[in-house]
Amino acid sequence: MRERPSRTSPYTVDVVLVTAMGNELAILLTRGSNERERWALPWRAPQAGETIGAASVRVAEDAIGELPIWTEQIGAFGDAKRHPSDAEISVAFVGLVPHQTVSPNAGYTWFPMRDLPPLSPRQRAIVEAATRTIQSRLDQAPIAFRLLPSTFTLSELQQMYELLLGKRLHKASFRRALQGAWLVEPTDEWRSEGRGRPAQLFRYAPKKRRRPHRGVRFDFLYP
Amino acid sequence: MRERPSRTSPYTVDVVLVTAMGNELAILLTRGSNERERWALPWRAPQAGETIGAASVRVAEDAIGELPIWTEQIGAFGDAKRHPSDAEISVAFVGLVPHQTVSPNAGYTWFPMRDLPPLSPRQRAIVEAATRTIQSRLDQAPIAFRLLPSTFTLSELQQMYELLLGKRLHKASFRRALQGAWLVEPTDEWRSEGRGRPAQLFRYAPKKRRRPHRGVRFDFLYP
C-alpha cells in the first residue's frame, strides 16, 4: 500500500473486503498515511516473485490482521481507467469478513456500500464487479453462513441472504429450499430476542446429496 | 506473440479462441516461428499504454484476422505456474469463433479440446477456466446462436448446446424452454438433410420479456 509500483510490478493487487454491518453491506477503505488523499481500496504492488494470491493475502492481513473467510478473484481491471497507482492493470479480489469478530487496523474504515466516498474510476468498477461476484457465487459457496456466527436463527440467515442478494425473499420458500439442501441442522438452543416467539438456533452442517441435474436455462433477454 | 515481455509489461494477455469443429470444441494454438517450441495459446505482452482489451483484440486479429463474436475476460493467472513468457501473470480471455467462416492465419492450428498437446501449466489452467466461463455464461449470452450460421435448425442448436455444456439434453424440454424464452423465430425455409423429415430453419430473434424472478438456490453440496 505504501510503496509506489516498482519497475518490476506495473500491476497492483486490490482487495474488496466486504462485511455485513447491521443491515448493510460495507467495504473497507483506507487513505493510507496521507489525510488528504482520496479513500481507496486496499491495494499493493507485489514484490518481484510474489504471486497474486500471496499479495492478496498480505493486503488483507495488513488491513484486518487476519484472513477473509472466503476469497475469490474478480478479474483484471485496467482499460485506461485511473487508479491510485500508475499501474496499467489491477488484479482484484473479493474477501468476506465476519463483522463481529474483526476490527480493522489503523487507517482502515468500513463504509456502507450505499454511501461510498469517491473512488478512482478503476476501483469503482472493481467494487461493482465485487457485488456481482458475490451474488453469482452465493448459491455455490456457503458465503452467507460464514458471515454469521457459528449458530444462528433462520431469520438471521434469511436476512443475510437478502442483504447479499439485494432483494427480499419469501420466508416459506426460503426455508423449504434450505431444508431441501440439507445445509443446516438444529441445535437444542433457542434465543429470545425481546418480543416475539423465541427462535431456534441452527448450525451450518452440510450433508451430501445428489446434485440436481438440470437442463438448459435461457436467462438472457436480448442480444 | 513474437516479442519477449518488455520491462514495462511483466504480464501477458492470453486468448483462448474456441470454435465448434464438427462434433467437438476446438481451440486455436500456435507454435510461433520456432517449430521445436511447445504449442501455446496465442498471447502477447502489451505495449506500454495498450489496454488489456486492446491487447486481446490484437491477439485475436493476429490469429484469425478478425474479431471473435463474443469475448469475455476469464481472469488473471499466475501463482507460480509456468508460462511461455517469463511474465509473472497472464490476463486470459475467451473468444468464440464460428468455424465455418474463419480460417486461422499461418502458424495457428485448431486442436480438439479433448486431445490437446502439452501446454505450459499456466495455459493449461487457463484453458480449463475457459470452459467453465463459457458454460456459466451460456444461459446469459447468445453464445450458441452466434456459433451457428444465421439460420439453423433446432436440432443443430440443441447439438451446439450439448457440445458447449458437455452433456445430453432432452429434445422436448429443450424446445419448451426455448419457446418460453422467445429467442428464435421460424423462417419459411426448410432443409432436407438426406434421410428423415426436413427441418424448419430458425433465426435468432430475441423478443423482450420479463426477467424470471427467482428466490434462492442452494447449489453447493458441502464446504
Place this chain on the structure above:
DNA sequence: GACTTTAGTCTCATAAAGTGACTAATTCGC
C-alpha cells in the same frame, strides 16, 4: 409399400417455487 431415420408435438408425472394464511410462543401496555 414396409422399414428406417430425423423432426416436431403431446401428454402425463413429478418436482420446484410463489403466496398467503394459519398456529405458536413470547413481550408489552394496561
Place this chain on the structure above:
DNA sequence: GCGAATTAGTCACTTTATGAGACTAAAGTC
C-alpha cells in the same frame, strides 16, 4: 391477568418448471 403486538415456524394451495416417453409427420431406402 389479559389482549394486542411481534416474531417464529408451518401448512395448504396454486402455478410453473422439468423429465421422460410416446406419439405423429415427412422424408429416404430397399
